[in-house]
Amino acid sequence: EDQVTQSPEALRLQEGESSSLNCSYTVSGLRGLFWYRQDPGKGPEFLFTLYSAGEEKEKERLKATLTKKESFLHITAPKPEDSATYLCAVQVSRGSQGNLIFGKGTKLSVKP
Amino acid sequence: DGGITQSPKYLFRKEGQNVTLSCEQNLNHDAMYWYRQDPGQGLRLIYYSQIVNDFQKGDIAEGYSVSREKKESFPLTVTSAQKNPTAFYLCASTVALMTPYSNQPQHFGDGTRLSIL
Numbered sequence: 362e363d364q365v366t367q368s369p370e371a372l373r374l375q376e377g378e379s380s381s382l383n384c385s386y387t388v389s390g391l392r393g394l395f396w397y398r399q400d401p402g403k404g405p406e407f408l409f410t411l412y413s414a415g416e417e418k419e420k421e422r423l424k425a426t427l428t429k430k431e432s433f434l435h436i437t438a439p440k441p442e443d444s445a446t447y448l449c450a451v452q453v454s455r456g457s458q459g460n461l462i463f464g465k466g467t468k469l470s471v472k473p
Numbered sequence: 474d475g476g477i478t479q480s481p482k483y484l485f486r487k488e489g490q491n492v493t494l495s496c497e498q499n500l501n502h503d504a505m506y507w508y509r510q511d512p513g514q515g516l517r518l519i520y521y522s523q524i525v526n527d528f529q530k531g532d533i534a535e536g537y538s539v540s541r542e543k544k545e546s547f548p549l550t551v552t553s554a555q556k557n558p559t560a561f562y563l564c565a566s567t568v569a570l571m572t573p574y575s576n577q578p579q580h581f582g583d584g585t586r587l588s589i590l
Contacts, residue, residue: 365515395578404477404563404581405516448516460506460531461579463515 363388367449367464374471377438382467384449385431394432395461396425397448405448408434439471475500479564479582485590486551486558494549494585496564503569505547506579509533510561519562522547523569551587561586 368383386394393412397405409418411427418425422443424435434447446468450461477498486492498505504523508516518531522541536555541547547566551558565579 397581402584402586404479404565404583407578407580410578450516460518460521461516463517465513465515 363451363453363462365449365451365462365464367447367467369467370465371468372470374436374439374469376440376471376473379435379437379439381436382434382447382469383431384434384464386449386451386462387430388451388453388462390454392452392454394427395450395452396432396434397450399446399448399466408447436469439469441471441473444469444471477564477566477580477582479562479585481585482583484585484587486587487590489553491550491552492587494551494562494564494587496547496549496582497545498547498564498566498582499545500566500580501544502566502580503544504567505541506565506567507531507537507539507547507549508563508565510563510584516563519549559588 365386374380393410395410396408398408399405409425414429416427422437426433446466448466449464452461480495506521507519509519510516517533519533519537520528520531520539522528525541525544528539528541536552538550562585564582567579568577
């Protein structure tokens with residue numbers, strides 16, 4: 362069964378304290394892995410797509426990486442405005458539906 | 474600006490009542506989706522549509538219905554058969570699945586929070 366697991370469930374950081382969020386997956390053929398940011402009461406906001414192992418994407422203080430079994434979202438010198446829930450989703454190549462399988466998310470809190 | 478508009482932001486349902494959640498997009502996307510989000514759970518797919526006048530059940534379709542009469546619109550009806558409707562409902566869209574661009578990201582609206590009176 363295709364599965365996506367995110368860890369930790371919650372992460373508290375001090376402003377400037379770098380860390381990483383993990384998304385591990387077991388799927389039968391990866392078409393793409395997506396990272397989203399979700400603020401309370403809002404819909405997920407697209408951050409990155411990763412397609413193949415070894416690929417990296419960056420945006421401001423965020424950097425996403427991908428291996429054959431997991432993806433990391435590295436946050437460098439975070440600020441309080443980076444506080445949000447970060448969602449990981451995978452799209453599998455099985456069949457033609459291409460629907461996304463979501464993890465439960467990591468809730469990040471950055472204290473000043 | 475292009476985007477996805479969901480309305481209303483908050484909705485209350487009485488016992489035995491059907492309610493309809495609106496989703497409109499002006500991104501010219503072919504595929505549209507409805508998800509349900511509960512605390513501590515990942516997004517779960519209710520229904521999706523790849524083209525006008527066609528839609529498929531997702532993982533948790535029981536108690537829900539949809540229509541796709543226009544490319545821009547994909548309303549979701551929560552029927553009285555859905556016994557636990559309290560949740561945050563999210564609509565999303567993306568370019569057509571059956572194209573070389575079928576691994577493009579889904580873009581989301583800002584959700585409708587449904588509660589029971």
